Amino acid sequence: xxxxxxxxxxxxxxxxxxxxxxxxxxxxxxxxxxxxxxxxxxxxxxxxxxxxxxxxxxxxxxxxxxxxxxxxxxxxxxxxxxxxxxxxxxxxxxxxxxxxxxxxxxxxxxxxxxxxxxxxxxxxxxxxxxxxxxxxxxxxxxxxxxxxxxxxxxxxxxxxxxxxxxxxxxxxxxxxxxxxxxxxxxxxxxxxxxxxxxxxxxxxxxxxxxxxxxxxxxxxxxxxxxxxxxxxxxxxxxxxxxxxxxxxxxxxxxxxxxxxxxxxxxxxxxxxxxxxxxxxxxxxxxxxxxxxxxxxxxxxxxxxxxxxxxxxxxxxxxxxxxxxxxxxxxxxxxxxxxxxxxxxxxxxxxxxxxxxxxxxxxxxxxxxxxxxxxxxxxxxxxxxxxxxxxxxxxxxxxxxxxxxxxxxxxxxxxxxxxxxxxxxxxxxxxxxxxxxxxxxxxxxxxxxxxxxxxxxxxxxxxxxxxxxxxxxxxxxxxxxxxxxxxxxxxxxxxxxxxxxxxxxxxxxxxxxxxxxxxxxxxxxxxxxxxxxxxxxxxxxxxxxxxxxxxxxxxxxxxxx
Numbered sequence: 139x140x141x142x143x144x145x146x147x148x149x150x151x152x153x154x155x156x157x158x159x160x161x162x163x164x165x166x167x168x169x170x171x172x173x174x175x176x177x178x179x180x181x182x183x184x185x186x187x188x189x190x191x192x193x194x195x196x197x198x199x200x201x202x203x204x205x206x207x208x209x210x211x212x213x214x215x216x217x218x219x220x221x222x223x224x225x226x227x228x229x230x231x232x233x234x235x236x237x238x239x240x241x242x243x244x245x246x247x248x249x250x251x252x253x254x255x256x257x258x259x260x261x262x263x264x265x266x267x268x269x270x271x272x273x274x275x276x277x278x279x280x281x282x283x284x285x286x287x288x289x290x291x292x293x294x295x296x297x298x299x300x301x302x303x304x305x306x307x308x309x310x311x312x313x314x315x316x317x318x319x320x321x322x323x324x325x326x327x328x329x330x331x332x333x334x335x336x337x338x339x340x341x342x343x344x345x346x347x348x349x350x351x352x353x354x355x356x357x358x359x360x361x362x363x364x365x366x367x368x369x370x371x372x373x374x375x376x377x378x379x380x381x382x383x384x385x386x387x388x389x390x391x392x393x394x395x396x397x398x399x400x401x402x403x404x405x406x407x408x409x410x411x412x413x414x415x416x417x418x419x420x421x422x423x424x425x426x427x428x429x430x431x432x433x434x435x436x437x438x439x440x441x442x443x444x445x446x447x448x449x450x451x452x453x454x455x456x457x458x459x460x461x462x463x464x465x466x467x468x469x470x471x472x473x474x475x476x477x478x479x480x481x482x483x484x485x486x487x488x489x490x491x492x493x494x495x496x497x498x499x500x501x502x503x504x505x506x507x508x509x510x511x512x513x514x515x516x517x518x519x520x521x522x523x524x525x526x527x528x529x530x531x532x533x534x535x536x537x538x539x540x541x542x543x544x545x546x547x548x549x550x551x552x553x554x555x556x557x558x559x560x561x562x563x564x565x566x567x568x569x570x571x572x573x574x575x576x577x578x579x580x581x582x583x584x585x586x587x588x589x590x591x592x593x594x595x596x597x598x599x600x601x602x603x604x605x606x607x608x609x610x611x612x613x614x615x616x617x618x619x620x621x622x623x624x625x626x627x628x629x630x631x632x633x634x635x636x637x638x639x640x641x642x643x644x645x646x647x648x649x650x651x652x653x654x655x656x657x658x659x660x661x662x663x664x665x666x667x668x669x670x671x672x673x674x675x676x677x678x679x680x681x682x683x684x685x686x687x688x689x690x691x692x693x694x695x696x697x698x
Contacts, residue, residue, distance in 0.1 A: 141445045143469065146177040146201065146460060147496075148453035152580045153186045154526035155452040157518035158496040159198050162451055162472065165500065168509050174449075177201045179460035183579045184571065185597070189521045189561060193514045204462035208410060208424055209403030210444040212433035216424075218243045221250055222296070224276075224284045225393050226386035228253055238419035241431045242394045248429040251394035254418040261393045274326070275300045276387045278346060278369045281326075284387035285380060287348070287371035290355060291363045294345075298392075301326045301345055303384055305377075306335040317342055328380060333359075340368045348373055350380045400425045403432055407440070443467070452496040454478055454488075458582065472499050475672070494534040497522030498542045505545075513550050520546040520554075521561055528597065528634050529558035533670040562634050563599040573607065573614040577629060582671075586680050587687050589625040591645070592618065593679070595671045597632045604631055608642060612661045615644040625649070625683070630671055639665040641675070649686045654678075 145163040147155025159176040166174040176198035182190070190197055217235045219228045221242050232240050232253070239254040277298045282289050302320055306313045306329035313335055317325060327339040328348045333356035339347050340362050346369040349355055355363075355370055363370045373380045400423040401410045414422055414437060421436040448463055449470040455478030456464060470487040471480075474496050491499050497519040504511045511519075523543045527535040530543060547554050568576055581594035598604060604611065611629055619627040626645020633639065641663040643650060655663035668674045 140173055141447060143171060143174045143447045143449060144177040144199075144201065145174060145449045145451060146179055146198075147451050148179065148458040149460060150180045150578055150581055151178050151186070151452075152183060152525065153189060154495045154497050154522040156182065156186050156198060157189070157522040158451040158472065158500050160195065161497070161500045161504075161515045161519050161522075162449065163198075164512075164515055165504060165507070165509050166449075169507070175199060179203075181575075181578075184568070185525060185561060189518065193517045195514050195518060201460060204446070204448070204460050204466060206407040206444065206462065206465050207403065208401055208405045208407060208435050209432070210446045211407065211435065211439040211442055212403070212424060212445065213439060213442060214433065216241070216247075216431045216433045218247065218431050219253070219390055220245070221389060221391040222280075223390050224280045224387050225253075225258075225390050226284045226383060228390040229258070229386070237434065238436070239421045239423070239434060240390075241400070241423040241434070242391050243431050247431060249400045249423055249425050249431050251391055251396040252398045252400075252418075252423055253390055253394045254398075254421075256418045257395040258393060273300050273302055274385060274388055275392050276384070276389070278371075280387045280389065281346065281348070281384065282371055284383050285348070285371065285373045285375065287373045290360055290370040290372065292369045292371070293367045294369065298389055299324065299345070303328060303381065304344075305381065306330075306332060306339075307377075310334045310338075314338060317344070326384060328377065328384070330377065331356075337362070340366055340370075344368055346371065348380060348384070350375065350377045398423075400431070401435065402427070410435070411440075451500075454480055454490065456480065472496055474499060491538075493536050494530075494532060494539040495523045495526035497526065498536075498539050501542050501546060502538070511546075511549060516546045516549045517552065520550065520552065520557070524554065524558045524561060525597070528632065528669050529555070529562075531634070531637060531669060533673045558634075559599070562597055568596060568598060568604055573610045576604075576611065577614050577618060577627075583622075583624075584676065587683050589683070589687075590623065591625045591627065591679075591683075592622070593628045593630060593671055593676065595630040595632060597634050599633070599635055604640075608659065608662050611642050612644055615642060615661075619644050628679075630665070630668075630675055632669055634669075637667065637669060639668045639675070641665050646686070649682065652682060652686055654682070 145159045147159050156178055163174045163176040178198045178200055217237050218241045219231055228240055239252050241249055242251040244250055275298050277296050278292050278294050279296055301324045304325045304327050322342040322344045325344045326346050327344045329335045330350055331353035336347055336356050336359055340359055343366050348371055350373050352374045403424050403426055421434050423431050424433045424435050426432050444466055446466050448466050448468050451472045454471050454473045468482055468486055472489045474491055474493050501519045523539055527539055530540055543554055577594050579596055581592055583592045615627040626643055628643040631640040643661050653663055655665050658664055
């Protein structure tokens with residue numbers, strides 16, 4: 139299977155994370171990475187939804203986790219066989235393609251059964267039981283194709299009927315008795331150049347007369363066969379080979395294992411190990427969400443590298459990354475945050491710049507590499523810069539961010555101030571969003587002084603947008619703190635118009651009592667001129683923790 143590369147941001151992605159993934163995946167495709175796709179590890183925020191809809195750009199693929207799935211380990215395209223193909227052709231295909239199992243599919247490619255050597259051996263033994271006459275379900279076209287026969291007269295179309303093989307190897311009188319003991323219309327008469335047998339079989343209305351060794355049909359019998367609607371064909375093979383191939387002309391589905399169940403491509407590898415161990419040849423068919431066979435998963439695939447690679451944007455710590463990312467090869471990292479404790483098994487491209495948004499980095503790479511910035515991508519990158527720098531007012535904003543924003547705005551003929559206000563005011567109002575969802579929009583977890591805490595941030599265009607929901611939001615913070623064992627949980631509500639923030643917090647009572655910001659109410663504080671969580675709020679909270687706990691955390695806080 140072709141390898142796929144996902145460009146993906148952090149969990150609970152903000153606008154900068156989403157648009158950076160979209161834009162960088164497009165840049166990689168322009169560089170020849172055809173299988174490079176943007177992805178997201180969480181739900182879109184209302185702000186991001188608005189921006190994508192505004193510029194008619196599709197959202198990245200949602201990948202809730204990268205815990206190894208069966209589909210990530212498929213190493214070759216699906217080798218399947220149609221249900222109407224003969225057993226002989228199916229076995230030849232297994233040998234030609236060097237596969238241990240062969241999924242049987244319908245005309246749409248959906249899974250029906252699987253042919254494997256165990257079920258073949260069992261079924262063919264039943265068919266050639268010497269204690270009873272062989273019954274072969276087959277059609278006239280299947281007989282012709284399997285025998286590579288020359289059809290003289292054919293009837294019955296593709297209808298599959300159960301038929302007995304009748305061999306004209308004894309005297310004519312004995313043969314007549316044998317044919318009379320059968321239902322002629324269900325009999326496949328195999329004979330040589332014996333005119334008496336050929337004529338009698340046609341007169342009695344046999345289903346088919348198969349003449350072996352390339353022998354001719356006796357003169358005058360073709361017209362009789364057409365009159366009696368008896369199929370006649372000339373097999374190029376000798377008597378024994380023809381008998382053998384007739385048995386193998388049965389449709390492959392009738393000899394396949396219909397009890398064997400496939401696994402979904404989205405199934406976790408750990409969940410299918412038991413089924414895999416019990417499967418014939420230690421292989422199982424793999425289907426997509428529509429039941430279409432897309433491959434075969436075997437025990438040998440468990441030790442193979444997955445066919446997924448990853449490029450991380452807007453973060454560089456495994457604690458913030460999509461779950462399971464450590465199972466895949468990370469090719470590149472693009473970020474503007476502090477460095478975390480991170481290592482890889484292979485050398486990678488790591489770009490980390492002191493700017494206010496990852497979108498600034500990506501836009502700069504388009505310029506450096508003389509790539510085509512389409513209007514849609516340029517607008518998304520501009521939105522990413524404006525949202526992550528709070529319209530270029532955040533303490534994290536650099537001259538590079540401002541210059542890049544001006545350049546992008548010129549490409550798409552947008553006024554920065556007007557466009558920024560549009561983004562923050564036209565997105566779905568947070569008053570319509572559940573408290574738990576608000577907390578999860580852009581929350582980051584940290585550790586300092588040996589303790590864990592979490593701080594989320596949302597932007598509003600009016601100070602009173604969430605004013606009436608303080609108690610509800612604090613209750614949600616309390617539930618989060620209790621569930622995750624945090625020292626405190628906080629939400630920073632940033633008013634991009636007033637250029638200030640409100641801090642809602644639930645945590646250790648002594649810690650909250652000593653918070654130096656002006657108190658609005660219990661667990662609510664006014665943070666004037668505080669816009670950046672990373673550069674302004676977190677350092678102050680860490681300093682307060684050290685004061686309360688009586689110990690210093692000399693290392694910078696680790697985001698998780």
